[in-house]
Amino acid sequence: MENEIRILLAEDEQVIALTLEDALVDGGYAVSVASTGEDALSRLAVGAAELSGLITDIRLGGTMDGWEIARMARQANPTIAVVYMTGDSAADYSAQGVPDSLILQKPFASAQMLTAISTLLNKAVPQPE
Numbered sequence: 001m002e003n004e005i006r007i008l009l010a011e012d013e014q015v016i017a018l019t020l021e022d023a024l025v026d027g028g029y030a031v032s033v034a035s036t037g038e039d040a041l042s043r044l045a046v047g048a049a050e051l052s053g054l055i056t057d058i059r060l061g062g063t064m065d066g067w068e069i070a071r072m073a074r075q076a077n078p079t080i081a082v083v084y085m086t087g088d089s090a091a092d093y094s095a096q097g098v099p100d101s102l103i104l105q106k107p108f109a110s111a112q113m114l115t116a117i118s119t120l121l122n123k124a125v126p127q128p129e
Contacts, residue, residue, distance in 0.1 A: 010033075041064060070084065070101065
């Protein structure tokens with residue numbers, strides 16, 4: 001589809017990734033899933049301009065974390081919506097998070113994640129006057 005909204009989901013726990021991917025697809029989004037920080041970075045390198053949103057776990061498998069992925073995503077695409085997910089790193093959000101992003105503390109309901117990304121995407125869309 002021409003006007004589909006593309007989301008990159010970076011999550012190293014397969015069960016969580018599948019659950020969130022299903023929720024995003026059901027919500028009308030086109031989803032690409034990365035299981036490590038390096039995988040997310042390679043997907044950003046080839047398609048950051050086409051992405052509208054990034055949903056990333058903070059502690060990913062590999063050497064890169066979600067904070068770093070989000071900063072690189074914003075460098076490549078300054079308007080990308082960013083939602084962080086964490087079980088234990090929320091205290092670092094004010095220092096590490098990119099501006100105009102949101103953080104969800106695990107565990108959370110899929111509906112909360114959909115609301116978070118939708119809220120950020122709706123803010124980014126210019127509203128008619």
